[in-house]
Amino acid sequence: MEYFHLIIVTGMSGAGKSHAVQVLEDMGYFCIDNIPPVLIPKFAELCIQGGQRVRNVALIADIRGGEFFDAVSQSLKELKEQHISYEILFIEASDQVLVRRYKETRRVHPLAPHERPVQGISLERKRLSALRSQADTIIDTSNLTPKELKDLIMKKYAIHERKKSIDVTIVSFGFKHGMPIDADLVEDVRFLPNPYYVEEYRNKSGRVPAVREYVEGFAVTAAFKEKWFDMIDFLLPHYEREGKSQLVIAVGCTGGMHRSVCMAEALYKHLRDNKIAVSIEHRDLQKNEVEEDAPGYEGM
Known part of the structure; x- marks a missing residue:
């Protein structure tokens, strides 16, 4: 048997x-x-x-x-x-x-x-x-x-043949559309420079390389990413130790099109590169007037 x-x-x-x-x-x-x-x-x-x-x-x-x-x-x-x-x-x-x-x-x-x-x-x-x-x-x-x-x-x-690990879902969103109700951690990135006010980037998503380079080209973004990634890296093993199997990290900006998308993609890449089981969702991206989008890190 x-x-x-x-x-x-x-x-x-x-x-x-x-x-x-x-x-x-x-x-x-x-x-x-x-x-x-x-x-x-x-x-x-x-x-x-x-x-x-x-x-x-x-x-x-x-x-x-x-x-x-x-x-x-x-x-x-x-x-x-x-x-x-x-x-x-x-x-x-x-x-x-x-x-x-x-x-x-x-x-x-x-x-x-x-x-x-x-x-x-x-x-x-x-x-x-x-x-x-x-x-x-x-x-x-x-x-x-x-x-x-x-x-x-x-x-x-315990099912020993099943690897114990935490599953992370990253969700970008726009505060004007409401916060995700299932979020465990919420990061507000509205303090970052906003591509919306740059005419050539206004209708391009945060997944477009030029928009991503614009957001990440500021010193404040680099400093934020370093501190943010370090905090997430610190928290994940502690959540696992407490028996948490799923973690939803929500990243929000005003409309959910530029900064939140860009930072969610950056965190997704960071966790994926560190062999963390992670998925990503851009909840409110298509609620904006998007004229140009591009595959994120997941599609690269």
């Missing part, structure tokens, strides 16, 4: 199962939330038949499945009969912590929708006791922050 890694995530409602699966998904696992246990053996079989396409899978199976959840023992038995290996990750927390979380979120317990949460928690512990005894890993989130839970899961279930 080809390599196939199946993690069955279960445990107490409100303990952090959904967060755990989100982490696994970010790590490269194919994830399904609240799958009826009766479907697990067939789903695993289909994944294995798919060969290289689906090799790392995480499934949440919990009491939200109602009467279907009672079939989990039979499903695990079928997996063993089919010689399909699996791990059970059980997420739990103390009664006091779970009650507090239910009160904070104002949710009702799925086993006690019209009663106090503590009654549903007690009933759920009894129903999960047999499955808990079969768990390969038990994580108590009572005293864990989301970041600490993420670190534990990443350490335990």
Whole structure:
């Protein structure tokens, strides 16, 4: 049988199962939330038949499945009969912590929708006791922050053949069109000399070599690039160390046509030359009157 890694995530409602699966998904696992246990053996079989396409899978199976959840023992038995290996990750927390979380979120317990949460928690512990005894890993989130839970899961279930690196997206934009809502870092380059006020450059984009040479020909631009690149080089490994997998760097000028485009391209080239996984997007470039454009560094 080809390599196939199946993690069955279960445990107490409100303990952090959904967060755990989100982490696994970010790590490269194919994830399904609240799958009826009766479907697990067939789903695993289909994944294995798919060969290289689906090799790392995480499934949440919990009491939200109602009467279907009672079939989990039979499903695990079928997996063993089919010689399909699996791990059970059980997420739990103390009664006091779970009650507090239910009160904070104002949710009702799925086993006690019209009663106090503590009654549903007690009933759920009894129903999960047999499955808990079969768990390969038990994580108590009572005293864990989301970041600490993420670190534990990443350490335990890392896909070793996948290189851990941060993916950087650089987005140029114009402030008059609004800032990108998904930006992690925003750099305002409106202090740089503006080609818009040079007649021959007004309708040429920041990707045109003559415009780029104009912007980069000033001492302030050279000084800025040196300091900016140094800051980005400093930040990236620290973001990676904190477990961040994606970083969006937005670079803005007034219209998103000249300075922001030029500086975004410069940063893209710098990161690409340093073997960083990077992509670039010029969000607002075509919202301007562009009469001449040119391929950026990505197209060279």
